[in-house]
Amino acid sequence: MAANTGNSTSERLWDAAIRLFDRKGFAATGIRELASEADVSISALYHHMDTKNSLLRDLMLEGMNTLLTPARALLESPGSPVVDLLGLIRIHVAFHCERSALAKVTDVELRSLSAEDRQSIIKLRDEYQKLWFDTIVRGCTEGVFAIKEPRLATFALLEMCTGTYHWYSPEGHYSVEQIARYYGALALNMLGHGAAGSDVGGASV
Amino acid sequence: MAANTGNSTSERLWDAAIRLFDRKGFAATGIRELASEADVSISALYHHMDTKNSLLRDLMLEGMNTLLTPARALLESPGSPVVDLLGLIRIHVAFHCERSALAKVTDVELRSLSAEDRQSIIKLRDEYQKLWFDTIVRGCTEGVFAIKEPRLATFALLEMCTGTYHWYSPEGHYSVEQIARYYGALALNMLGHGAAGSDVGGASV
Numbered sequence: 001m002a003a004n005t006g007n008s009t010s011e012r013l014w015d016a017a018i019r020l021f022d023r024k025g026f027a028a029t030g031i032r033e034l035a036s037e038a039d040v041s042i043s044a045l046y047h048h049m050d051t052k053n054s055l056l057r058d059l060m061l062e063g064m065n066t067l068l069t070p071a072r073a074l075l076e077s078p079g080s081p082v083v084d085l086l087g088l089i090r091i092h093v094a095f096h097c098e099r100s101a102l103a104k105v106t107d108v109e110l111r112s113l114s115a116e117d118r119q120s121i122i123k124l125r126d127e128y129q130k131l132w133f134d135t136i137v138r139g140c141t142e143g144v145f146a147i148k149e150p151r152l153a154t155f156a157l158l159e160m161c162t163g164t165y166h167w168y169s170p171e172g173h174y175s176v177e178q179i180a181r182y183y184g185a186l187a188l189n190m191l192g193h194g195a196a197g198s199d200v201g202g203a204s205v
Numbered sequence: 206m207a208a209n210t211g212n213s214t215s216e217r218l219w220d221a222a223i224r225l226f227d228r229k230g231f232a233a234t235g236i237r238e239l240a241s242e243a244d245v246s247i248s249a250l251y252h253h254m255d256t257k258n259s260l261l262r263d264l265m266l267e268g269m270n271t272l273l274t275p276a277r278a279l280l281e282s283p284g285s286p287v288v289d290l291l292g293l294i295r296i297h298v299a300f301h302c303e304r305s306a307l308a309k310v311t312d313v314e315l316r317s318l319s320a321e322d323r324q325s326i327i328k329l330r331d332e333y334q335k336l337w338f339d340t341i342v343r344g345c346t347e348g349v350f351a352i353k354e355p356r357l358a359t360f361a362l363l364e365m366c367t368g369t370y371h372w373y374s375p376e377g378h379y380s381v382e383q384i385a386r387y388y389g390a391l392a393l394n395m396l397g398h399g400a401a402g403s404d405v406g407g408a409s410v
């Protein structure tokens with residue numbers, strides 16, 4: 001598949017696919033409709049993709065890698081767990097606000113992939129979640145976070161940041177930068193940063 | 206439409222619709238398929254629903270009211286903001302874990318409703334979110350929460366609890382009760398409960 005760069009046919013096709021899959025769902029989107037939305041002929045469309053399913057998989061892979069690449073780079077040489085976590089939050093919030101349609105399609109249409117493709121995406125997602133989990137565990141080990149269940153805290157933080165795609169609007173009251181910054185502060189609070197003997201540290205699950 | 210109670214045709218139809226809309230999406234689910242999944246004839250199906258769209262709307266209304274009814278009851282005579290917030294979290298987490306398919310369908314398929322039906326659901330959702338927002342603001346006013354942006358904190362908390370539908374499993378490590386309890390503790394941390402001069406209280410957005 002051609003790379004999704006430049007204002008090319010490929011790019012128009014990708015953008016059209018994301019719009020339609022988000023608006024109607026993958027299964028309900030027809031090939032003719034996709035060609036029409038991308039403003040290309042059916043034959044040109046098949047020049048740029050193999051099947052609708054492979055297009056969906058490629059979109060999702062691109063989405064997951066847009067998250068994973070900067071997250072891996074950030075943690076290649078880990079720094080303070082606090083700073084690293086704030087960096088992860090910034091990456092996650094920016095992606096889910098700025099590319100909300102692709103992010104929603106990735107979450108919703110995992111159901112539509114073949115078992116093999118689904119496994120590829122889940123493998124990347126697991127690697128990504130582990131970067132968060134390891135950062136939180138590291139913070140607990142170093143004593144800068146004070147919680148007992150890092151796995152649940154990881155889910156809570158990821159989902160809180162993912163959920164921005166439900167309500168963020170470029171015309172809204174808060175910029176992506178403001179949301180990332182404020183969510184970072186909420187996250188540090190949540191993890192009991194700087195709060196010795198916090199409620200969560202003492203909670204039994 | 207007949208009420209969705211008892212092991213009746215209506216109930217089978219509702220369950221089948223939720224399963225299919227969650228698995229394939231609303232637009233891709235055909236009437237014949239719905240009848241087959243519910244194990245009823247097409248004519249019996251039309252005895253129990255008007256259109257596929259009205260069925261979707263009714264399912265969503267039921268979902269929203271399953272959240273709203275206990276939340277309204279809880280806050281009819283507000284108590285401590287801490288106790289009230291923990292109650293809201295319990296209601297929200299239980300619904301999103303135990304009725305995850307309906308909750309996901311409600312989030313994803315808002316796009317498939319008519320403008321009028323969408324407005325009815327959004328009105329209920331706004332009322333529901335306001336119950337959370339007002340509780341958090343009350344906690345700030347009473348000095349038991351220490352945050353500056355109650356609107357963003359409301360989104361963060363709601364989405365963190367909503368996200369349980371992505372990962373909770375009845376066969377998993379944590380019970381719904383454990384998740385609700387632990388998320389409650391994380392939420393109080395997040396809101397700076399008991400942490401004078403918390404990071405968030407001092408953050409500028």
